[in-house]
Amino acid sequence: xxxxQFPLIPFTLxxxxxxxxxxxxxxxxxxxxxxxxxxxIISIIxxxxxxxxxxxxKLASICILFSSLFLGMLLQYHSDLRHKEKHYSHYISxxxxxxxxLEIDKKLKNTATYNNYIGSVKQIDNQIVxxxxxxxxxxxxxxxxxxxxxMILADNSVxxxxxxxxxxxxxxxxxxxxxxxxxNQINLKHTAFTITKNKQTSLYRIAENFRIKIKELFIQNxxxxxxxxxxxxxxxxxxxxxxxxxxxxxxxxxxxxxxAISGLHIGILLLFLNFIFGFVKRKFGNIxxxxxxxxLLWIYAFLTGFSPSVTRAVVMFSFVQIGLQLKRHTNIYNxxxxxxxxxxxxxxxxxxxxxxxMSYAAVLSIVSFYPLYSKTFSxxxxxxxxxxxxxxxxLAAQLGVLPLSLYYFHQFPVYFFIANLxxxxxxxxxxxYGFSLILLGIIGIKFKALFSIFNDLLSLMLQINQEIAxxxxxxxTNIHFSVTMLLVLFLGIIIFHQMLKNKKNYKYIFSxxxxxxxxxxxxxxxxxxxxxxxxxxxxxxxxxPTVVKIANNTVSFMQDSSKVSSYLKQNxxxxxxxxxxxxxxxxxxxxxxxxxxxxxxxxxxLRDYQPDxxxxxxxxxxxxxxxxxxLQPKMIIADGSNYPSFIKRWKKTAHKMNIPFYDTNxxxxxxxxx
Numbered sequence: 001x002x003x004x005q006f007p008l009i010p011f012t013l014x015x016x017x018x019x020x021x022x023x024x025x026x027x028x029x030x031x032x033x034x035x036x037x038x039x040x041i042i043s044i045i046x047x048x049x050x051x052x053x054x055x056x057x058k059l060a061s062i063c064i065l066f067s068s069l070f071l072g073m074l075l076q077y078h079s080d081l082r083h084k085e086k087h088y089s090h091y092i093s094x095x096x097x098x099x100x101x102l103e104i105d106k107k108l109k110n111t112a113t114y115n116n117y118i119g120s121v122k123q124i125d126n127q128i129v130x131x132x133x134x135x136x137x138x139x140x141x142x143x144x145x146x147x148x149x150x151m152i153l154a155d156n157s158v159x160x161x162x163x164x165x166x167x168x169x170x171x172x173x174x175x176x177x178x179x180x181x182x183x184n185q186i187n188l189k190h191t192a193f194t195i196t197k198n199k200q201t202s203l204y205r206i207a208e209n210f211r212i213k214i215k216e217l218f219i220q221n222x223x224x225x226x227x228x229x230x231x232x233x234x235x236x237x238x239x240x241x242x243x244x245x246x247x248x249x250x251x252x253x254x255x256x257x258x259x260a261i262s263g264l265h266i267g268i269l270l271l272f273l274n275f276i277f278g279f280v281k282r283k284f285g286n287i288x289x290x291x292x293x294x295x296l297l298w299i300y301a302f303l304t305g306f307s308p309s310v311t312r313a314v315v316m317f318s319f320v321q322i323g324l325q326l327k328r329h330t331n332i333y334n335x336x337x338x339x340x341x342x343x344x345x346x347x348x349x350x351x352x353x354x355x356x357x358m359s360y361a362a363v364l365s366i367v368s369f370y371p372l373y374s375k376t377f378s379x380x381x382x383x384x385x386x387x388x389x390x391x392x393x394x395l396a397a398q399l400g401v402l403p404l405s406l407y408y409f410h411q412f413p414v415y416f417f418i419a420n421l422x423x424x425x426x427x428x429x430x431x432x433y434g435f436s437l438i439l440l441g442i443i444g445i446k447f448k449a450l451f452s453i454f455n456d457l458l459s460l461m462l463q464i465n466q467e468i469a470x471x472x473x474x475x476x477t478n479i480h481f482s483v484t485m486l487l488v489l490f491l492g493i494i495i496f497h498q499m500l501k502n503k504k505n506y507k508y509i510f511s512x513x514x515x516x517x518x519x520x521x522x523x524x525x526x527x528x529x530x531x532x533x534x535x536x537x538x539x540x541x542x543x544x545p546t547v548v549k550i551a552n553n554t555v556s557f558m559q560d561s562s563k564v565s566s567y568l569k570q571n572x573x574x575x576x577x578x579x580x581x582x583x584x585x586x587x588x589x590x591x592x593x594x595x596x597x598x599x600x601x602x603x604x605x606l607r608d609y610q611p612d613x614x615x616x617x618x619x620x621x622x623x624x625x626x627x628x629x630x631l632q633p634k635m636i637i638a639d640g641s642n643y644p645s646f647i648k649r650w651k652k653t654a655h656k657m658n659i660p661f662y663d664t665n666x667x668x669x670x671x672x673x674x
Contacts, residue, residue: 008334008338008341009333009334009337010065011065011068012068012340012341014066014069015071015072015344016072017072018073018075018076019073019075019344019351020351021072022072022073022076022077027077029083032070032073036067036071036073036074039063043063043064043067046059075344075345075348076348079181079347079348079349080181081130081132081181081183086130087129087130087131088121088124088129089131089183091124091125092156092159095155097153098154099123100123100124100151100152101123101149101150101151102119102149102152102186103120103147103148104135104144104145104146104148104150105119106118107146108134108240110240112139114187114189115137115138115139115143115144116137117134117137117144118132118182119132119133119186120132131183132181132182133184134162134177134186137188145205146208147205149195150194152186152191152192152194153192154191158190160185162174162182166540167540167568167668168537168571170567179349180349181349207303211236214236214438214441217438217441218451221448222452223458226242226243226246227459229241229242229243231454233260234258234259234265234430234431235431235434236303236304237260237261239259247259248469249462249465249469251411251413252469253413253415253464253468253469254398254415254416254419254468255416255423257358258424258427260309260355261313262313262355262359263359264424265313265431266310266317267313267317268427268428268432269297269300269435270320270321271432272432272435273292273296276439280292286325286326287325289325290321290322290326294321294322297317297318297321298314301314309359311343312339312340312343312350312359312360313359315343316335316336323335333367336363336367340360343356361401361403361404362397362400363400365400366393366397366400369395369500370393372497374389387421390424391420394417394424395417398417398420400493402493403481403485403489403490403493404486406479406481406485410574411475411478411479412475413474413475414471414473414474418468422468423464423465427461430457433453437454478574479574480574480575482526484526485519485522488522491515492512492515495508495512495515498511499512530553530576531552531553533550533551534551535548535549535550535671536548536590536671536672536674537549538615538637538639538669538670540640540665540668540669541639542640543640543641544641545559545584545617545640546639547597553577553578554579554580556579556580556581557579557580557582558582559581559583560583564581587609587611590672590674591672593613593672594611594613595614595615596614596631598614598615599616599620600617600619604627604630604631609631610631611631612634612635613635613636613672614631615637616638616650617639617642618641619641619643624650633659634659635659635662636661636662637662638662638663638665640665647663
């Protein structure tokens, strides 16, 4: 049967399209409601007419899809909590001081300077409000516990905007947090606070206490170092304790996906529960068994903090378990899309999560390609079949996530199939064994010798990944991959699947050949765009002026290589083939614009040189009034290497003399295009 025959799938896809459209266009609520109402009314009318005239059925279906699209737009609008009446943003104003009560909900990965948390706002001036914050606290101070309630007295200035995207090709942390409905941060380094209450009965606190007990169980039985942090990641979903080296090792080996609790882990947990509690099914029946296993799955999701990866996996396998235990024959695609639809209805912004996209891409690829293999090859020997099944499933999953991996991470692990062939069976053993030890520990039975084996298994997983990661050319990095290439590659995977499925239908072979030509054409256009890009950028880097020129697929940093961060180099290397370094000249010309660079030497009296742009760095001690009168520039740029007090004074001067003034601390990078 064709996938499109299942109405849930096009409905979900239309809903996702609506969410994406409204995320970028931001339509007004009145417009969305009006179009949604009209589309529903037209759909209902056409539905009744279509019962008499079958030709109108397709038109009625199209109108229903449009209704789904507008519903997606409405969901996306309401996902912005700032539209809610009780959101804290409506209760803070100007310089007025407010008494604010916050509660710590979740611990995040720490930085070198700060402990980071997600907290919810409970009250502002005794008014009950809602909303979430990113809370930063200096690491030297005692860490917060989940459930701590804080009281701070502060004005509107304490609600800072999270780090915006200052430079091109970087990670937009502000946008990332907004998708998690976090719009502001509070830095407690600059704000006095008191811990007013510790809510021991908080659900978050109960979950945190349980996680702490499991950690203590691990530590008391000899787990430490990388083995301990790996166990915390695999069983509790706490990846923040993994070292950079371990993360990099799994990334290079192509097994980074096993570090996030996802469908693979929940699938193994469900097998474990089915095995352990099989007697319930035999003695009390399917319904009792179903209620027990689903309850335990959701309790586990709660204990891991309802992370997106765990939640979507538990939702998906809940649908699968219901179908299996109630003996309902359902199409697997409908089951997958039903779970996705439920998650999206609860949190529309989840579709922008890389984990969500990769999880469903992997699952859809597995259920599409694995049946083709199993129908074609029949292997009698269980050991060989088990090995080949793991290989094919791993290969199918990697094929499904390949476009997303190239687009988001710009890299490809060469030996992923070998790594997964070794690591996934080992992961099955570790999870099955570990869940057994945790269960024994909860009921008070502890065997340290069993934990010694557990430690050896974790060490073996670390060693396998380390060996594969150190192989020559194990990771291809800095791969340029655009949105167009992403979509075209997904199209190629779909055509490839149809060709394998319909071997005798030659139109799919010709379609694949046409796709190869299309993909080559897209690559040619991308290369042409890279070579035709001409840009002059003044980046926003604190304490250091950084100018970048881009031309002929080459990035030129006007600075010594040692002074350019590896993060910045990598971001540009993902989009352009060559990087070179040069010194920043006092004056230069770009796109018919003359640019004068004035630094701490304060040299600007150049004979017969009338600059269009003045670039100020390293806080030059100049009288800007005189500089403007003498040189008559068209605009002035101040980068992040200048003192804020100097920038403030220059800005006033430029405004008084009607000269456009650009402060990269405010606007981010400054750009000139040719």
